[in-house]
Amino acid sequence: MxxxxxxxxxxxxxxxxxxxxxxxxxxxxxxxxxxxxxxxxxxxxxxxxxxxxxxxxxxxxxxxxxxxxxxxxxxxxxxxxxxxxxxxxxxxxxxxxxxxxxxxxxxxxxxxxxxxxxxxxxxxxxxxxxxxxxxxxxxxxxxxxxxxxxxxxxxxxxxxxxxxxxxxxxxxxxxxxEIYSYLTHHGCIRNEYFEWKVEAEELGRKEGCLFYHFGCRGPMTHSSCNRILWNGVSSKTRAGMPCVGCTEYDFPREGFFKTKHVMNLPEELPLGVGKRAYILISGVAKSFAPERLKGRLIDESREKGSQQG
Ligand code: SF4
The missing domain is CATH 3.40.50.700 (NADH:ubiquinone oxidoreductase-like, 20kDa subunit)
Incomplete structure (x- = not known):
């Protein structure tokens, strides 16, 4: 051919x-x-x-x-x-x-x-x-x-x-x-943080979801970025960088790295999720988030302690 x-x-x-x-x-x-x-x-x-x-x-x-x-x-x-x-x-x-x-x-x-x-x-x-x-x-x-x-x-x-x-x-x-039926959100290793509304505190960290503050568009972007990994090992969200929605028609948008809020709600909600459902579920999730999701995944002070001991 x-x-x-x-x-x-x-x-x-x-x-x-x-x-x-x-x-x-x-x-x-x-x-x-x-x-x-x-x-x-x-x-x-x-x-x-x-x-x-x-x-x-x-x-x-x-x-x-x-x-x-x-x-x-x-x-x-x-x-x-x-x-x-x-x-x-x-x-x-x-x-x-x-x-x-x-x-x-x-x-x-x-x-x-x-x-x-x-x-x-x-x-x-x-x-x-x-x-x-x-x-x-x-x-x-x-x-x-x-x-x-x-x-x-x-x-x-x-x-x-x-x-x-x-x-x-x-x-x-x-x-x-086969490629674009999926969302970037599918397969993201931060899904548990998303479900319990535990927000990332900083870009590049292993912990937290990037949807609530950092403008991650994973829940509304069609791509296989977290299913077929980049260089076989990673993706933006795995590395602590929000999905910027680069497979969608409206790319590039203004305001990367920032979630716009209206009355305390993200301006754009995950695909197919209504406002009422979002308010109900995210409120409950945040209140009951497991403690283990709130700390660092790798506690460096513990590591130093074990080396000294
Ligand atoms: S970081 Fe983005 S893709 Fe990953 S779970 Fe949060 S919203 Fe979904």
């Missing part, structure tokens, strides 16, 4: 992320494809040669991956605007993948420029560059792998499904359900 990867308005974060893929590695997964062009990985032909080959019909294109947002001020390729090239490649490819929040929703570049968008969305507005009704030869809309950046295994999953000829079920934002 032939694959072509272009970068639009991008920081290359998704390429960097993908290069860290494990089991399989980026090399292993790409070895299953013929990569016609990738700006950082291939060297056999230039971007222009690769694009011209496909547009002239000399090369079939199975998978087109776009990393980064699209706007009118981008470079020309073979005399055509970048946006025109992306549109043409998308109609030729059997599968089109938008990789990362810029390619999916527009993200940071779209915040600064009205004319910039993602492939099939501009934030929550469906359409983007290719339009609402766009479908590939295989009948798919753009397969959106959101995230800033996306986890490498999320792309690997999609490529493997395509390679094996398996269907990929998508949510209403074009994201694979």
């Amino acid at each position: 032939k694959l072509l990867w272009l970068q639009g308005l991008s920081c290359s974060g998704n390429t960097q992320s993908f290069l860290c893929a494990e089991n399989p590695s980026a090399h292993e997964i790409l070895s299953s494809f013929e990569v016609l062009f990738h700006p950082a990985i291939t060297w056999e032909r230039s971007e222009e040669e690769a694009v011209k080959g496909v547009l002239a019909g000399k090369e079939e294109l199975d998978i087109f991956i776009l990393e980064g947002a699209v706007g009118p001020k981008l470079r020309k390729i073979g005399g055509k605007s970048f946006a025109e090239v992306v549109k043409k490649l998308s109609t030729k490819a059997r599968y089109v993948i938008a990789l990362g929040n810029c390619a999916v929703f527009g993200n940071i570049p779209a915040k600064a420029d009205e004319s910039v968008s993602g492939l099939q969305f501009r934030f929550l507005r469906v359409g983007g560059l290719l339009g609402k009704g766009f479908r590939t030869k295989e009948g798919y809309p753009v397969i959106n792998i959101s995230g800033c950046p996306a986890h490498p295994s999320w792309l690997t999953y999609v490529l493997n499904q395509i390679r094996r000829g398996r269907r990929i079920a998508l949510d209403e934002l074009g994201r694979p359900l």
Whole structure:
């Protein structure tokens, strides 16, 4: 299968992320494809040669991956605007993948420029560059792998499904359900603190939940960050940093690291939880929180005592 990867308005974060893929590695997964062009990985032909080959019909294109947002001020390729090239490649490819929040929703570049968008969305507005009704030869809309950046295994999953000829079920934002049915909250090791409303006192600490003060968006963000760990070992919330909701359409938001409150209630409640239920349950939970959750997990004074003894 032939694959072509272009970068639009991008920081290359998704390429960097993908290069860290494990089991399989980026090399292993790409070895299953013929990569016609990738700006950082291939060297056999230039971007222009690769694009011209496909547009002239000399090369079939199975998978087109776009990393980064699209706007009118981008470079020309073979005399055509970048946006025109992306549109043409998308109609030729059997599968089109938008990789990362810029390619999916527009993200940071779209915040600064009205004319910039993602492939099939501009934030929550469906359409983007290719339009609402766009479908590939295989009948798919753009397969959106959101995230800033996306986890490498999320792309690997999609490529493997395509390679094996398996269907990929998508949510209403074009994201694979296998990855985005979950919330960042699922699998977070701070869940017990969340349930008993024990709040983190500081960023970077092992103890406490980051939802109540530090703006963690884990309970309303669709991602598998705590199910498929980063570098196989960790995630933001595991390391004591709140989830910033980077897989959602409204990223980036203002006010990271701070939970906005209205009348003592978080402005946004966990997905599907009503105000009454939240007030009732969290009030009871806080009153009955086990004492062991209120101290440090590792008591350094005890450790010093044992060394002296
Ligand atoms: S830190 Fe965030 S993801 Fe973890 S339990 Fe608290 S709210 Fe959920």
